[in-house]
Amino acid sequence: MTALVNYQIVLNRRPVGEPTPEDFRMVEQPMPTPGPDEVLLKVLYLSIDPYMRGRMSDAESYATPVPLNGVMVGGTVARVEVSNHPNFQAGDLVLSMSGWQSYAVAHGSHLTKLGNTLPRPSYALGLLGMPGITAYMGLLDIGQPKAGETVVVASASGAVGSMVGQIAKLQGCRVVGIAGGDKKCRYVTEELGFDVCLDHRAPDFAQQLAQACPDGIDVYFENVGGAVFDAVMPLLNPKARIPVCGLISQYNATSLPGGPDRLSLLARTILVKRIRMQGFIVFDDYWHRYGEFFQQMSQWVAEGKVKLLEDCVEGLENAPQALIGLLRGDNFGKVVVQVARDL
Amino acid sequence: MTALVNYQIVLNRRPVGEPTPEDFRMVEQPMPTPGPDEVLLKVLYLSIDPYMRGRMSDAESYATPVPLNGVMVGGTVARVEVSNHPNFQAGDLVLSMSGWQSYAVAHGSHLTKLGNTLPRPSYALGLLGMPGITAYMGLLDIGQPKAGETVVVASASGAVGSMVGQIAKLQGCRVVGIAGGDKKCRYVTEELGFDVCLDHRAPDFAQQLAQACPDGIDVYFENVGGAVFDAVMPLLNPKARIPVCGLISQYNATSLPGGPDRLSLLARTILVKRIRMQGFIVFDDYWHRYGEFFQQMSQWVAEGKVKLLEDCVEGLENAPQALIGLLRGDNFGKVVVQVARDL
Structure with a gap:
């Protein structure tokens, strides 16, 4: 074996x-060299997700x-x-949490074998x-949408938002997406089948949302979070549900905005409208139900009922810019970095 | 029948x-004169409750x-x-929503017969x-406390708070009450059995709460709500539950406090700690489970496991002052107005 180098991107x-x-x-x-029951992995695709911004800070988080x-x-x-684990052999495709690097060593028990049934291997990072699973569990388990109800989701062309809307449509809901710019909005309605998609940059966005x-x-x-939540809050129905999955508009914030202090306004809204607002972290709260999710979602994928645009960036060295762009909303669909060619 | 007068207190x-x-x-x-299937009621006790402040305003509410x-x-x-309804006869004690007046007419279907089993008829307005039922359903159905967990409740000597703490103790929880002044705090720990009760007026209240x-x-x-919630928020554990039953500190507020705007801080707390915050209105959400509640609570009352101090005010004319005082925290226990003598 030639003396290969492992490229890593560190904080x-x-x-x-x-x-x-x-x-x-x-x-x-x-x-790296795998020990007993470990495998050496060559990273093919790296998922880029908003939560990564939180991991870069040392503020208290989940x-x-x-x-x-x-x-x-x-x-x-x-x-x-290279495999030192009985369940894996060279050539197997796996889902791992290897991070931003070209090679990694992992214990076999931390890996999910992907098999050859995926339309594309990178689907394991998206759909x-x-x-x-974030969209699926947050919407169905916490949001509990019923046919005929109105579901609103932002980042509607992004990885989670686009899935939320498509799953809500499969439940018979009216779905209103929110995205940045005409191109994304058109994609969301024409390709993903949302009923409406609004551009949050429009000066009259709040009025448009009320009309929609x-x-x-x-x-x-x-x-x-942020301005989208502000526009949503007055439109919430009694007994509305708010699964809180992320607050991407706030991740780069360094201080709270100026007053008035609307904390009590949110509490009052939750009270008088009997709202359920619930945060969740899919890794901690729902990963044990991955099998249930995978079965249903695979079926929907096979039936062509859900889709996800992939925004694929070539080369590990471009991962930082991919994350910076994602936090700005520059991406169009699920962001993945192709770290190495499959072949 | 002599020409009796019906005294009413109106807004x-x-x-x-x-x-x-x-x-x-x-x-x-x-x-008033009862029509078909109606009864004429003489009001004996009127319940005074914080929600009444909300009904005096025309702001959007529940x-x-x-x-x-x-x-x-x-x-x-x-x-x-006088009864024109087959299920009732003169002399029956009933629970009704007759409001601030000395006599009322009601349809028989809107009344709950109280029987003679209550230790005191006014218990039907409290325990x-x-x-x-607000304390019972909010705590058990939304809060879902488990033995060994820490439950915090304010207005701990009041009608709802004192019940919340006693029910939480029956579940095996550590219970921290919050009340206004030493006398109430002593009552809450010595008579109601809370583990701790803190005076929210103490300048170092937030530190005391953290220590408790x-x-x-x-x-x-x-x-x-208000300063108590501010002290609670940083202490919330992952997966904490917040049944939102009322916000008495805010009911008289005419504007939001100054900045910074902490709405996003609350949302972030809900997210990173995976908190469930849920508003409820007992009349709408839980009244259909009154029977289940009544059975369990009657048993606890009979066994001496729960108690509720009654703050009884004589005379309908004193009802306004009773409500004004309740909103200020002047009361000590459940506030009822004795509108007429039982006999």
Whole structure:
């Protein structure tokens, strides 16, 4: 075996506000060697997701932050190169959490074998992966939409939002998406089948949302926060449900906005409208139900009932820019980095 | 029958901020006459509850406001004087929503017969009435406390708060109450059996709360909002539950407080701690389970496992002051107005 190098992208410093390329650093490491029951993995695809911004900070959150000079975390599709584990052999495709690097060692028990049934291996990072189960469980288990109800979701062309809307349509709901710009909005209605999609950049966005929800909002799948939530709040129906999946508009915020302090207004809205607002973290709360999700979603994929645009970036070195762009809303669909060719 | 007069207290004007005696007006009306299937009721006890402040305003809320010059709403224990309904006869004690007046007419189908098993008829307005079922359902159905968890509730000597804490103790929880002043706090720990009770007026209240909750807070039964919620928020454990029953500290507020705007901070807390925050209105959400509640609570009352101090005010004319005082926290226990003697 030639002396291959493992390229890694590490956290160079903790960002203040929006991350910059200087917050990341590429380093070269010797190839790792798998121990007993471990495998050596070659990373093919790296998933880029909003939660990664949180891991770059050391503020209290739901997960341990990435340490300074530590490899950035991330879900990956990888190929087994060397296996010391009885369940895997060289050539197997697996889902792993190998992070931002070209090779990794993992214990066999931390891997999910992907088989050869996926239309594309990278689907395991989108439709059939973390974004898919996030949308599926957040919407169905917490949001509990009923046919005829109105479901609103932002980042509607993104990985989670596009799935939320499509699953809600399969439940017979009226679905209103929110996205940035005409091109995304057209895609969301014409290709994904949402009833309406509104551009949150429009100066009269709040009025447009009210018009698009003549019967109010029964489920608001919260993944952005900020001005979108402000427009949603007055439209919530009694007994509305708000699964809180993310707050991407807030991730780069360095301080709270100016007053008045509307904390009590939110509490009052929850009270008088008898709203259920519930945060969830798919890794902790729902990963044990991955099998149930995978079965249903695979069927929908096979039947052509759901789809997900992939925004694929070539080369590990472009991962930092891919995350920076995702947090700005520059992406169009699920962002993955192709770290190496499959072949 | 002598020409009796029906005394009523009506809404004279909508209060701005704290209600004043001038917002109410006593009027004399002729005695009402029951029609087919109706009964004439003599009101014995009137329940005074925080929600009444909301009904005095015409801001959007969960219930229709009392119209100007309309009789103030309220739960009552009454005695049937004349019955045109087959299920009732003169002398029966009933639970009704007759409001702030000395006599009323009601359709038989809107009444609950109380029988003679209550230790005191006014219990139907407290322990075994609306405050009791509010505490019971909010805590058990939404809060879902488990043995060993920490439950926090404010207005701990009040009708709902005192029941929440006692029911939580029966579930094996550590219970931290919050009340106004030493006398109430002593009552809450010594008589009601809470583990701790803190005076929210103490300058170091937030620190005291943190010390009283060394393992964090698993269930916060929200009935006050404001500074208590601010002290609770950083102590909430992952997967904490917040039944939102009321926000008494906010009811007299005429504007939102100054910034910063912490709405997004609350949303972020809900997200990263995977909190479930859920508003409920006992009349709409749980009244159909009154029988289940009544059976369990009656048993606890009979076994001496729960108790409720009654703060009884004599005379309908004192009802406005009783409500004004309740909103200020002047009361000590469940506030009822004795409108007429039982005999």
